[in-house]
Amino acid sequence: GAGVSQSPSNKVTEKGKDVELRCDPISGHTALYWYRQSLGQGLEFLIYFQGNSAPDKSGLPSDRFSAERTGGSVSTLTIQRTQQEDSAVYLCASSFERVGAEAFFGQGTRLTVV
Amino acid sequence: AQSVTQPDIHITVSEGASLELRCNYSYGATPYLFWYVQSPGQGLQLLLKYFSGDTLVQGIKGFEAEFKRSQSSFNLRKPSVHWSDAAEYFCAVGPFGNEKLTFGTGTRLTIIP
Numbered sequence: 001g002a003g004v005s006q007s008p009s010n011k012v013t014e015k016g017k018d019v020e021l022r023c024d025p026i027s028g029h030t031a032l033y034w035y036r037q038s039l040g041q042g043l044e045f046l047i048y049f050q051g052n053s054a055p056d057k058s059g060l061p062s063d064r065f066s067a068e069r070t071g072g073s074v075s076t077l078t079i080q081r082t083q084q085e086d087s088a089v090y091l092c093a094s095s096f097e098r099v100g101a102e103a104f105f106g107q108g109t110r111l112t113v114v
Numbered sequence: 115a116q117s118v119t120q121p122d123i124h125i126t127v128s129e130g131a132s133l134e135l136r137c138n139y140s141y142g143a144t145p146y147l148f149w150y151v152q153s154p155g156q157g158l159q160l161l162l163k164y165f166s167g168d169t170l171v172q173g174i175k176g177f178e179a180e181f182k183r184s185q186s187s188f189n190l191r192k193p194s195v196h197w198s199d200a201a202e203y204f205c206a207v208g209p210f211g212n213e214k215l216t217f218g219t220g221t222r223l224t225i226i227p
Contacts, residue, residue: 004157035217042118042204042217043158056214091157100165103215105150105157 002026004106006092012112013082021077021109025094032075033095033103034067038088046090049075051097082113116141118205120218128226129197135190135221137205147188148206148215149179158204164188175199200225 005024034046045059049069069075095103117140150158162173169181208215
């Protein structure tokens with residue numbers, strides 16, 4: 001597709017369950033980012049994949065959060081044993097790897113933990 | 115640590131009026147600064163960015179922003195707003211570009227006829 005695609009668009013899960021959120025970046029973009037947007041908050045950086053380098057995981061809030069990127073393209077963000085405070089919109093973005101390259105954001109996955 | 119402050123949570127302006135959204139940042143080196151817009155149900159769209167050079171940058175949709183190092187500010191302006199500008203606006207700062215951007219909490223813009 002022409003833009004960053006995220007699925008599902010909405011996810012309701014029970015507390016304690018695991019969830020997987022998917023991001024399909026723009027073809028050719030080697031940099032991929034995950035952010036979390038909580039109600040009334042700005043966007044919070046989670047993780048950054050850059051080409052074949054080790055990802056920058058410094059923003060992951062706990063060890064329940066993990067992410068991988070297969071084949072330098074699709075990325076999956078996994079949240080284990082979900083908690084109510086994990087409820088948020090999870091946004092993925094991708095860009096070319098050069099300074100000044102614009103990051104394009106997907107429409108996000110709204111996660112609700114009940 | 116870098117931080118961004120958007121002091122106005124919600125602003126209401128009349129259609130056709132001018133607009134200024136405030137953004138103050140804290141960063142230890144030369145910052146890369148961004149303004150994004152998020153319309154309801156949409157992802158973020160980049161309005162403009164500042165990396166270096168001319169401190170007045172032009173963006174899409176008639177927006178501009180001015181970088182003032184002495185005031186640590188990067189305010190967004192538009193001379194005449196349109197109803198379609200109603201959205202949430204986020205200011206962000208980053209070390210090199212897009213990675214590890216720090217976002218402000220956003221300003222919600224409402225346009226009244």
